[in-house]
Amino acid sequence: xxxxxxxxxxxxxxxxxxxxxxxxxxxxxxxxxxxxxxxxxxxxxxxxxxxxxxxxxxxxxxxxxxxxxxxxxxxxxxxxxxxxxxxxxxxxxxxxxxxxxxxxxxxxxxxxxxxxxxxxxxxxxxxxxxxxxxxxxxxxxxxxxxxxxxxxxxxxxxxxxxxxxxxxxxxxxxxxxxxxxxxxxxxxxxxxxxxxxxxxxxxxxxxxxxxxxxxxxxxxxxxxxxxxxxxxxxxxxxxxxxxxxxxxxxxxxxxxxxxxxxxxxxxxxxxxxxxxxxxxxxxxxxxxxxxxxxxxxxxxxxxxxxxxxxxxxxxxxxxxxxxxxxxxxxxxxxxxxxxxxxxxxxxxxxxxxxxxxxxxxxxxxxxxxxxxxxxxxxxxxxxxxxxxxxxxxxxxxxxxxxxxxxxxxxxxxxxxxxxxxxxxxxxxxxxxxxxxxxxx
Numbered sequence: 258x259x260x261x262x263x264x265x266x267x268x269x270x271x272x273x274x275x276x277x278x279x280x281x282x283x284x285x286x287x288x289x290x291x292x293x294x295x296x297x298x299x300x301x302x303x304x305x306x307x308x309x310x311x312x313x314x315x316x317x318x319x320x321x322x323x324x325x326x327x328x329x330x331x332x333x334x335x336x337x338x339x340x341x342x343x344x345x346x347x348x349x350x351x352x353x354x355x356x357x358x359x360x361x362x363x364x365x366x367x368x369x370x371x372x373x374x375x376x377x378x379x380x381x382x383x384x385x386x387x388x389x390x391x392x393x394x395x396x397x398x399x400x401x402x403x404x405x406x407x408x409x410x411x412x413x414x415x416x417x418x419x420x421x422x423x424x425x426x427x428x429x430x431x432x433x434x435x436x437x438x439x440x441x442x443x444x445x446x447x448x449x450x451x452x453x454x455x456x457x458x459x460x461x462x463x464x465x466x467x468x469x470x471x472x473x474x475x476x477x478x479x480x481x482x483x484x485x486x487x488x489x490x491x492x493x494x495x496x497x498x499x500x501x502x503x504x505x506x507x508x509x510x511x512x513x514x515x516x517x518x519x520x521x522x523x524x525x526x527x528x529x530x531x532x533x534x535x536x537x538x539x540x541x542x543x544x545x546x547x548x549x550x551x552x553x554x555x556x557x558x559x560x561x562x563x564x565x566x567x568x569x570x571x572x573x574x575x576x577x578x579x580x581x582x583x584x585x586x587x588x589x590x591x592x593x594x595x596x597x598x599x600x601x602x603x604x605x606x607x608x609x610x611x612x613x614x615x616x617x618x619x620x621x622x623x624x625x626x627x628x629x630x631x632x633x634x635x636x637x638x639x640x641x642x643x644x645x646x647x648x649x650x651x652x653x654x655x656x657x658x659x660x661x662x663x664x665x666x667x668x669x670x671x672x673x674x675x676x677x678x679x680x681x682x683x684x685x686x687x688x689x690x691x692x693x694x695x696x697x
Contacts, residue, residue, distance in 0.1 A: 305378025308340035517661030533619035559684035614677025624687030
């Protein structure tokens with residue numbers, strides 16, 4: 258699976274390179290080329306991470322086998338040569354692109370950045386598995402001090418573009434790592450201790466967080482046991498991306514008090530109700546808990562699913578929000594969530610109430626005998642109602658996308674609450690212990 262994704266991404270890079278090569282007169286060419294170079298440098302770091310892991314795998318195998326040392330040395334040199342090839346391809350590719358256009362970076366600056374990217378990725382694999390030599394740590398410490406020195410000097414941008422001698426310490430980073438690896442690893446090295454992730458896993462805080470996470474189970478399809486593990490992992494990735502994009506787009510759904518509730522807003526809430534049926538999470542889904550007399554009581558299972566989903570997705574949403582605002586503070590750039598500072602807490606509470614009622618509808622959809630058929634009928638109903646409302650406003654010569662279908666007032670809020678409570682009551686009747694047994 259990873260190989261197919263890598264080949265697909267490599268194909269996209271080749272297509273982007275061809276477009277940059279053929280496009281000569283675009284005013285945004287410099288920005289596009291700089292973005293392409295940045296993506297390639299990131300891919301170079303990932304490539305270094307990959308080749309570092311391959312080298313560690315070979316080190317573990319050769320350390321356990323009784324093989325000649327020369328065989329390990331030849332294999333090690335072959336891996337280091339292959340790890341260097343992407344750096345050379347990137348350098349000559351960018352320089353060839355600059356022959357047909359103006360120069361983006363000087364040769365020494367491009368080599369220095371490429372050497373830094375490859376070295377960071379390669380060394381990260383060694384450091385996370387406690388294979389990195391202490392002299393390499395001192396090397397990266399000296400490099401960090403050097404970068405801090407460069408950032409504090411005057412006219413740094415002009416100097417970095419013209420002065421090749423400033424690039425030399427960074428440029429020599431990858432050759433130094435190659436020479437030190439060949440010298441200190443003349444024999445297959447042994448592991449110096451527990452891996453970083455294993456040490457992290459043994460921390461008490463991580464143990465508690467892992468225990469908290471494992472208590473929650475996503476209610477997948479009833480036919481998930483027939484799927485492969487890779488498909489389950491991809492489903493989790495897609496669901497995480499869906500939650501991320503919803504956090505970015507949710508401020509657009511905020512409606513102030515006494516403001517108009519438009520047709521697109523109602524359709525967005527209905528779409529959230531449908532998609533939320535795939536994000537239902539249950540806490541302590543185990544046959545032992547199902548046997549307890551006061552656990553998963555009949556008539557309250559949907560309520561248990563509601564609170565479990567709110568806690569689970571609320572924690573993930575909080576982490577994503579903190580990451581977004583932390584990134585904003587670090588980069589000091591504008592973010593899609595910047596305009597949320599002007600939104601009142603009351604308006605946010607109204608949106609949360611709408612989404613909560615929509616999630617109760619999602620619980621009802623998932624609790625039906627045939628959720629796919631229910632979604633289909635709901636889609637047809639929403640489509641017919643939306644067509645009728647749009648036709649009505651069109652005949653009145655009003656824009657259906659901006660006209661007020663309802664007004665955000667007390668009557669609308671009470672109606673939303675009534676719909677949510679009714680859906681939750683009916684969902685409690687649909688969800689039973691026998692239905693939960695199918696998800697074990």
